[in-house]
Amino acid sequence: MAELTIGEVARRAGLRPSALRYYESVGLLDAPRRRQTRRYYDPGVLQQLAVIAVAQQAGFTVAEIGVLLHGFGPAVTPSARWQALAAAKLPEVEALIARAQAMKRVLEEGLNCGCVRFEECVIVAGQGCVAGPTGSPPAAGAGGDRATP
Amino acid sequence: MAELTIGEVARRAGLRPSALRYYESVGLLDAPRRRQTRRYYDPGVLQQLAVIAVAQQAGFTVAEIGVLLHGFGPAVTPSARWQALAAAKLPEVEALIARAQAMKRVLEEGLNCGCVRFEECVIVAGQGCVAGPTGSPPAAGAGGDRATP
C-alpha cells in the first residue's frame, strides 16, 4: 500500500480532498504523480501535511508557509527559514494575545457594570465603569481615537 | 456648530465616511437628517460611535453590536443586553487567548530548535523538538488528527 488516493490522504490528515487540491494549487504541496487524471500520493505526504498543520497552528498564513517550505532558495535550511519567520511572527502573536486580553478586560468590566444607559457609563470614555462594583482603572490609552484606517 | 458633515464625523471618530454609511446601512447608526441628499449629524453621534468602538474592542461583531444597541425589544435595558452578550462572548475570547498562547509556544519551540530538516523534528509529531536546547514537553494533544472540517 505505497499509494494513497486523495480521499485516503484527506481522511488520514483530517482534511477534505478540496483542501489538498487547494494546497497543491498554491504550491504548498508538490503535484503527485497521476494515472489518467487521478492523483496518487506517497505516504510521505502525510508528514508534509503535518508540517503544514504545525505551521498553521503557529499562526502562519498559507503564503508564509509557502516561504517556509520553499522560500529563500536551497542554500538556506528549513530550520533557518523557520527561525527567521518565527522571529518575525512572534511579535504579531504577542500583539494578538495582548488584544485578546484587552477584550477580556472590557467584557469583564461590562459584566460588573451597573449603568443603565451606555452614555452614563464611563467605560465608553476608556476609564472603567463608575456605577458598577468594580472600581479598578483599566489599562492606559485615552479613549476617542482609534487606529487610523 | 451643532451640525457635522459625514467627513467631519469620520475625522473625529478616526473612521472613513464609507464606514459611517456602512454602519447606517446595517442599522448600527440611526439615519441622520438630510438637506438635499447630504447627511448632517448631531454631535451625539460621536458618543454612539464610541460605544460601537468599545464593543468592537471587546470582540463583538457588527451583527452582535446591532443586538447590543437595539435587540431584545425596549423592555430590556442596554446594560442587561451588554451583560447577556458579554457572558456569551467571554468564553470565545478566552478560547482565542488560549489559541494564541499555544501559537506562541509553537513559535518559541521552533526558535530554540536545532533540527535541520522538518522531518527529523519531533515538533511535527506534537512532542517538542529533540535536537534543540529546549527539552520541555509541550501541551497535551497527540499529533495526527486536526479538528474535523
Place this chain on the structure above:
DNA sequence: GTACAACTTAAAGTACACTTGAAGTCAAGA
C-alpha cells in the same frame, strides 16, 4: 455490462467589515 462511488476541472461562493470605483450632484469660495 451496469451501477455507483470516487475522482476530475473551473468557476463561483462563503464570512466579515468595510473600501473602491463610477458617474453624478451639491456647496462654497474666487
Place this chain on the structure above:
DNA sequence: TCTTGACTTCAAGTGTACTTTAAGTTGTAC
C-alpha cells in the same frame, strides 16, 4: 460663473482559506 472639493448612490472588490457546485470521467464491485 467657474472651479474645486466634498458629497451622493449602487455595485463590485478586498483578503483569507478554503468549500461548493456543475458537469463530466474513471475505477471497482457485482
